[in-house]
Amino acid sequence: MPIAKFEEIRSLPLFSGTRDESFRALVRGAYVQNFPPHTELAVEGEPADFLHIIVSGSIELFSQWQGRETSMSFLGANDTFILAATIKDRPYLMSARTLEKSRVILIPSEDIREVFENDAEFAKAIVIELATCYRQAIKSAKNIKLRASPERVANYLLKLRCKNGGADCFALPFEKRRIAEFLGMTPENLSRSFAMLKSKGVSVNGQEVHVEDIDTLTEFAHPNPLIDS
Amino acid sequence: MPIAKFEEIRSLPLFSGTRDESFRALVRGAYVQNFPPHTELAVEGEPADFLHIIVSGSIELFSQWQGRETSMSFLGANDTFILAATIKDRPYLMSARTLEKSRVILIPSEDIREVFENDAEFAKAIVIELATCYRQAIKSAKNIKLRASPERVANYLLKLRCKNGGADCFALPFEKRRIAEFLGMTPENLSRSFAMLKSKGVSVNGQEVHVEDIDTLTEFAHPNPLIDS
DNA sequence: CGGAACGTTGAGTTCGGTCAATGCATGTGG
DNA sequence: CCACATGCATTGACCGAACTCAACGTTCCG
Numbered sequence: 434m435p436i437a438k439f440e441e442i443r444s445l446p447l448f449s450g451t452r453d454e455s456f457r458a459l460v461r462g463a464y465v466q467n468f469p470p471h472t473e474l475a476v477e478g479e480p481a482d483f484l485h486i487i488v489s490g491s492i493e494l495f496s497q498w499q500g501r502e503t504s505m506s507f508l509g510a511n512d513t514f515i516l517a518a519t520i521k522d523r524p525y526l527m528s529a530r531t532l533e534k535s536r537v538i539l540i541p542s543e544d545i546r547e548v549f550e551n552d553a554e555f556a557k558a559i560v561i562e563l564a565t566c567y568r569q570a571i572k573s574a575k576n577i578k579l580r581a582s583p584e585r586v587a588n589y590l591l592k593l594r595c596k597n598g599g600a601d602c603f604a605l606p607f608e609k610r611r612i613a614e615f616l617g618m619t620p621e622n623l624s625r626s627f628a629m630l631k632s633k634g635v636s637v638n639g640q641e642v643h644v645e646d647i648d649t650l651t652e653f654a655h656p657n658p659l660i661d662s
Numbered sequence: 663m664p665i666a667k668f669e670e671i672r673s674l675p676l677f678s679g680t681r682d683e684s685f686r687a688l689v690r691g692a693y694v695q696n697f698p699p700h701t702e703l704a705v706e707g708e709p710a711d712f713l714h715i716i717v718s719g720s721i722e723l724f725s726q727w728q729g730r731e732t733s734m735s736f737l738g739a740n741d742t743f744i745l746a747a748t749i750k751d752r753p754y755l756m757s758a759r760t761l762e763k764s765r766v767i768l769i770p771s772e773d774i775r776e777v778f779e780n781d782a783e784f785a786k787a788i789v790i791e792l793a794t795c796y797r798q799a800i801k802s803a804k805n806i807k808l809r810a811s812p813e814r815v816a817n818y819l820l821k822l823r824c825k826n827g828g829a830d831c832f833a834l835p836f837e838k839r840r841i842a843e844f845l846g847m848t849p850e851n852l853s854r855s856f857a858m859l860k861s862k863g864v865s866v867n868g869q870e871v872h873v874e875d876i877d878t879l880t881e882f883a884h885p886n887p888l889i890d891s
Numbered sequence: 892c893g894g895a896a897c898g899t900t901g902a903g904t905t906c907g908g909t910c911a912a913t914g915c916a917t918g919t920g921g
Numbered sequence: 922c923c924a925c926a927t928g929c930a931t932t933g934a935c936c937g938a939a940c941t942c943a944a945c946g947t948t949c950c951g
Contacts, residue, residue, distance in 0.1 A: 477888055498808040499884055505803065517793040517800075526800045526888050549786070556785045557778070563792045564746040570799035571746075571755045574734065577806055578846050579727040582939075609898070617807050622939060624899055639898090639948095655728055659706055659755055811907075838930070848908060853931050868916095868930090 438465055441488055442538055445511055447562055450554035458548050463540040468531045475529040481518035483539040487511065490535025493611060494527040504615035506573070507532070507607065516563055519545050532607060568662075575660045582618045586626040587654035588661050589616060590635060594644055601644045605637075667694055670717055671767055674740055676791055679783035687777050692769040697760045704758040710747035712768040716740065719764025722840060723756040733844035735802070736761070736836060745792055748774050761836060797891075804889045811847045815855040816883035817890055818845060819864060823873055830873045834866075 439460040442448060448456055465488070468474065474485060477496055487510055494505040494514060505527050508514060518525050519542040549556050576585055589612070597603040605612060613623040627637045633653045634646025644650060668689040671677060677685055694717070697703065703714060706725055716739055723734040723743060734756050737743060747754050748771040778785050805814055818841070826832040834841060842852040856866045862882045863875025873879060 496804045496808065496888075498804065498886060498889065501808050503804070503807040505800070517796045520789055520793045521797070523797070524888070526797055526804070549789070550782065553779060553782060553785065556782065556789065560749055560778070560785065560789050560792060563789060563796060564749045567746045567792060567796040567799060568750070568752070568755055570796060570803060571734070574799060574803050574806070575725045575727065575732070575755070577803070578732040579725065579730050619940060620898070621900085621941085625939090628899090657727060659725075659753070660727065849930070850909085850932085851907060854907090857931090 439463065439538065442486055445486070447486070447513065447558045448555070450558060451548075452552055452554070455548045455552040455555055459540055459544055462544050463538055465536065465538050468535050468537060470531055470533050470535075472531045473528060474531065474537065475515065475525050475527075477525050477528045479525055481515060481523065481525055481542055483541055484513060484516060484519045484545050485529070486513050486538040486540070488536040488538060490537075491532045491606075492529055492535060492537075493532050493607075494529050495614070496527050502614065503617070504611055506569070507611075507615065513562060516559065516566065518542075520549075520559070520563070522546070532611070572660050572662060577617050579660070582616065582622055583626040583629055584654060585616045585618075586623065587630060587633065587635075587650060588656050590630075590642060590644065591651065591654055591656050592661055593642070594647075601647065603642055604640045605642060668692065668767065671715055674715070676715070676742065676787045677784070679787060680777075681781055681783070684777045684781040684784055688769055688773055691773055692767055694765065694767050697764050697766060699760055699762050699764075701760045702757060703760065703766065704744065704754050704756075706754045706757045708754055710744060710752065710754055710771055712770055713742060713745060713748045713774050714758070715742050715767040715769070717765040717767060719766075720761045720835075721758055721764060721766075722761050722836075723758050724843070725756050731843065732846070733840055735798070736840075736844065742791060745788070745795065747771075749778075749788070749792070751775070761840070801889050801891060806846050808889070811845065811851055812855040812858050813883060814845045814847075815852065816859060816862065816864075816879060817885050819859075819871060819873065820880065820883055820885050821890055822871070823876075830876065832871055833869045834871060 439456075443456065448459075451459070468490075474492065475481075487508055489510050492508045492512075492514070494508065496503055496505055514529055515525055515527060517523075522542065545559075549559055576588070580588070593603055593606070594600065609623055610620045613620045616623070618626070627635070630637075630650070630653075633650045634644065635650055636643045636645065668685075672685065677688075680688070697719075703721065704710075716737055718739050721737045721741075721743070723737065725732055725734055743758060744754055744756065746752075751771065774788075778788055805817070809817070822832055822835070823829065838852055839849045842849045845852070847855070856864070859866075859879070859882075862879045863873065864879055865872045865874065
């Protein structure tokens with residue numbers, strides 16, 4: 434496998450400190466793949482044979498139980514999944530599907546574990562990535578357990594606004610039904626939350642969001658860095 | 663600080679592969695402390711100056727927002743907290759309090775980060791510990807998002823039964839109010855769930871639980887290794 | 892021009908939370 | 922030893938939040 438194909442990930446935080454020799458060992462058995470939208474890349478319960486790194490596109494992690502389904506997180510370019518399963522050599526806890534056309538690099542889990550043993554810088558990068566994922570999971574749990582659904586929606590909009598550089602007008606990044614699942618509510622309820630947030634100076638038309646009164650919205654949402662980062 | 667004081671943790675998975683030299687560096691600035699019940703050891707939002715390792719006793723991790731509070735997890739002997747904050751040098755996301763008299767070892771976060779850089783075996787142990795915590799957090803989120811409250815209670819009882827060697831009679835390990843918070847419900851609702859589970863062959867008297875019909879309970883709970891491990 | 896998927900809205904129901912009263916166990920001080 | 926206070930657990934009544942189901946409008950595609 435020519436290393437040139439992987440130049441696009443060489444500079445990612447996960448590999449930036451990695452020795453050239455280690456990097457070559459990582460990409461030796463790796464391959465790049467393009468997936469169409471709505472393709473399942475991983476199914477929960479299956480063994481974690483590859484670490485996945487997203488080059489472009491977007492991917493949803495979700496879980497199912499007894500016919501119910503919930504979104505766990507949305508990933509984009511440069512994100513990885515599912516590192517913990519790779520490290521522990523255990524089955525996936527979540528399934529993954531593409532939301533749009535996506536380009537993904539797959540690295541055999543064994544290679545990850547091997548390089549991890551021999552390259553301290555790579556090990557450090559892995560740990561930081563894992564710690565970040567863990568803290569994100571804790572924040573998500575706090576969001577679900579401590580907030581009512583309109584509060585979760587309000588804080589989600591504030592986060593989106595922030596990601597868009599603080600503009601008062603921006604687009605929802607995914608279908609509303611996906612956002613609803615992610616926020617732990619039904620699509621119907623998300624609609625009602627949007628309707629209710631009109632009184633807080635928010636208007637939603639299709640994918641487009643207008644925040645007309647940031648102060649009122651913020652006062653209602655009570656955003657907190659220990660939940661919303 | 664005499665190394666003898668720390669012999670009790672030398673054999674923990676986190677340190678079992680660590681070189682003697684590294685271990686000495688870790689315990690040099692460390693200290694052991696005994697805390698009475700209901701003592702706060704950490705407050706969310708504060709900087710993570712120490713990694714905590716529980717020698718004995720039990721500790722609750724919890725979070726607050728807008729006057730509301732929720733239990734995030736219960737820890738016991740040999741568990742650590744809060745590793746991710748130590749690694750990333752960021753504030754705690756959760757507060758910690760003792761539930762009973764507890765003995766805890768505190769290691770300065772800087773020492774952890776330093777030894778991590780120089781001892782590959784220790785780094786590996788850290789990563790495994792972190793990956794375990796992360797997967798536990800994911801399981802917990804799935805439990806909350808995918809299950810109704812009586813289902814969470816039923817599965818919690820099955821897990822307790824398992825921890826007690828499969829005996830059909832065992833004691834709840836904490837106050838019911840704490841268990842309720844942990845399971846994402848009110849104490850009143852936990853009572854009602856217990857009442858409802860009578861029809862599934864469960865009787866709860868005070869701290870004592872009797873599982874009289876494991877098959878019926880299991881059929882209702884639908885336990886899943888990807889949630890309940 | 893259908894047909895399909897999504898989003899919204901309304902009506903009805905269920906689940907879970909709030910509040911208040913009671914019971915029970917524990918602990919304290921007289 | 923008793924009287925009393927305190928805190929937890931339970932129960933019932935009530936309320937509100939969120940889910941279900943159904944209907945309808947819209948958009949997007951074939």
